[in-house]
Amino acid sequence: MDDCLIVGGGVIGLSLAYELAGQGCAVHVLERGLPGREASWAGAGILPPGSITAPVTPDEKLARLCHDLHPQWAARLREETGIDNGYWRCGGIYLARTVAAAQGIRQQARYWKERGITVIETSPAGLAECEPALAGVERGVTAALFLPDEAQLRNPRHMKALLAACASRGVRVSGGVTVDDFETARDRVVAVRATSGRFAAGTICVTGGAWSxxxxxxxxxxxxVKPIRGQIALLNTGAPVLRRVINEGRCYLVPRADGRVLVGSTEEDVGFDKQTTAEAIAGLLSFATELVPALAAAQLETCWAGLRPGSADGRPYLGRVPGYDNMFVAAGHFRSGLQLSPGTAVLMRQAILGQATDVDLSTFGVDRG
Ligand SMILES: Cc1cc2nc3c(=O)[nH]c(=O)nc-3n(C[C@H](O)[C@H](O)[C@H](O)COP(=O)(O)OP(=O)(O)OC[C@H]3O[C@@H](n4cnc5c(N)ncnc54)[C@H](O)[C@@H]3O)c2cc1C
Structure with a gap:
């Protein structure tokens, strides 16, 4: 019997499996489709910086933990698997082009500064120094900030690296296995029932993303937790034209080192529908080409949509499932699951193994209402 069964092989499930296996646990991940091919593949991989001065709230503590862990995990995954997950501290620009949006990002700047995060307020005219591709856009800009500590990773590569690292730590990952139900005995879940049979384990953790x-x-x-669709268009300019992540409201441009640029994203409450739509992709393309006219000549390589696991209060559910001693959940990371994945894995490993958790998980509890 396995020590731990993990239901859902996205970034949260695989990071937790990796972490548990590192402590000697026998772990089996059950994944309905191909591992790492849902939201964790579809995301953009932006990693905003965490608080530098002592973080206060549990959310800040989790974000700070992840800020510290990402470069360590990237190095460790590269060492253990030879796969580079593309972790890159490329910096991020935050732009406003209306008076109301300018107020919003100035307020955000105060919040970041109070937490020790370096924020460089850039005059519209100075923008092009920070990101030459934005030359010319300054006429419409009402406020601009630069966060040198914003980073990114290439999430499809990160998923490959996690899978390989899990395999080298002895984790079994079974794709094409849909969990349908649970078998309980008093206050324990003794097994899961899946399309390909029954699986028993000492502990079970649901990491099913939007399906949790x-x-x-x-x-x-x-x-x-419910699915919130996000659409992305992928452009390719052959050679890099941008070097920073550029954020404006809910939209962003994420430059990869090879000249690809991700243009995201929408937030749509349309159930479990992963289609892309002409209207949304047209909107993203006009956002991109208006900001960076050089992108008008880029090849439109592909488009996709993914389902973020949105939670009602924007926080993930992390911890024990009430009523069951050996049942846990880690789901609902919404727009931040890639960013929050290594910290989630560490805290959930601690909770599952009965170790003291580095962050108090009650804020993230299933019974928080
Ligand atoms: C367009 C877009 C952009 C994003 N950009 C960013 C970003 O820049 N930065 C960031 O931090 N986050 C970003 N996110 C959010 C991030 O991708 C998610 O929060 C994160 O991937 C959630 O990981 P997960 O493992 O919980 O879910 P998933 O990756 O969806 O994994 C859940 C897995 O569970 C499996 N599963 C479900 N039900 C069952 C079942 N019954 N039996 C077996 N398996 C099951 C699914 O098949 C799936 O593989 C973005 C998301 C999208 C869609």
Missing amino acids: RGLLARLGVAIA
Whole structure:
């Protein structure tokens, strides 16, 4: 029997499997499709900086933990697997082009500064120094900030690296296995029932992303997680034209080192529908080409949509499932699951193994209402 069964092989499930296996646990990940091919593949990989001065709230502590862990995990994954996950401290620009949006990002700048995060307020005219591709855009800009500590990773590569690292630590990952139900005995979940049979384990953790609510409903447990679609267009300019992540409201441009640029994203409450739409992609392309006219000549390589696991209060659910001693959940990371994945894995490993957690998990509890 495995020590731990993990239901869902996205970035959260695989990071947790990697972390548990590092402590000698026998771990089996059950994944309905191909591992790492849902939201964790579809995301953009932006890693905003965490608080530098002592973080206060549990959310800040989790973000700070991840800020520290990402470069360490990138180096360790490269060492263990030879795969470079593309971690890159490229810096991020935050732009406003209306008076209201300028107020919003100045308020955000104060919040970041109070937490010791370096924020460089850039005059519209100075923008081109920070990001030459933005030359010319300054006429419409009402405020601009530069965060040198914003980073990114190439999430499809990160997923490959995690899978390889899990394999080298002895984690079994079974794709094409859909978990349908749980078998309980008093206050324990003794096994899961899946399309390909019954699997028993000492501990079970649901990391089913946007699908986690339906899974936990089988146990009569409610979590407010639902799918929020995000669409992305991928451009290729052959050679890099941008070097920073550029954020404006919910939209962004993420330059990869090879000349590709991700243009994202939408936030759509349309259920489990992963289609791309002409209107959304047209909107993203006009955002991109208006900001960086050089992108008008880029090749439109492909478009896709993914389902973020949105939670009602924007926080993930992390910890034990009430009513069951050996049942856990880590789901609902919404727009930040890639950013928050290594810290989530460490804290969940601590919770599952009965170790003291580095961050108090009650804020993220399933019973928080
Ligand atoms: C367009 C877009 C842009 C994003 N950009 C960023 C970003 O820049 N930075 C960032 O930090 N985050 C970003 N995110 C969010 C991030 O991708 C998610 O928060 C994160 O991937 C969630 O990981 P997960 O493992 O919980 O979910 P998923 O990756 O969705 O994995 C859940 C897995 O569970 C499996 N599963 C579900 N039900 C079952 C079942 N019954 N049996 C077996 N397996 C099951 C699914 O098949 C899936 O593989 C973005 C997301 C999208 C869609």
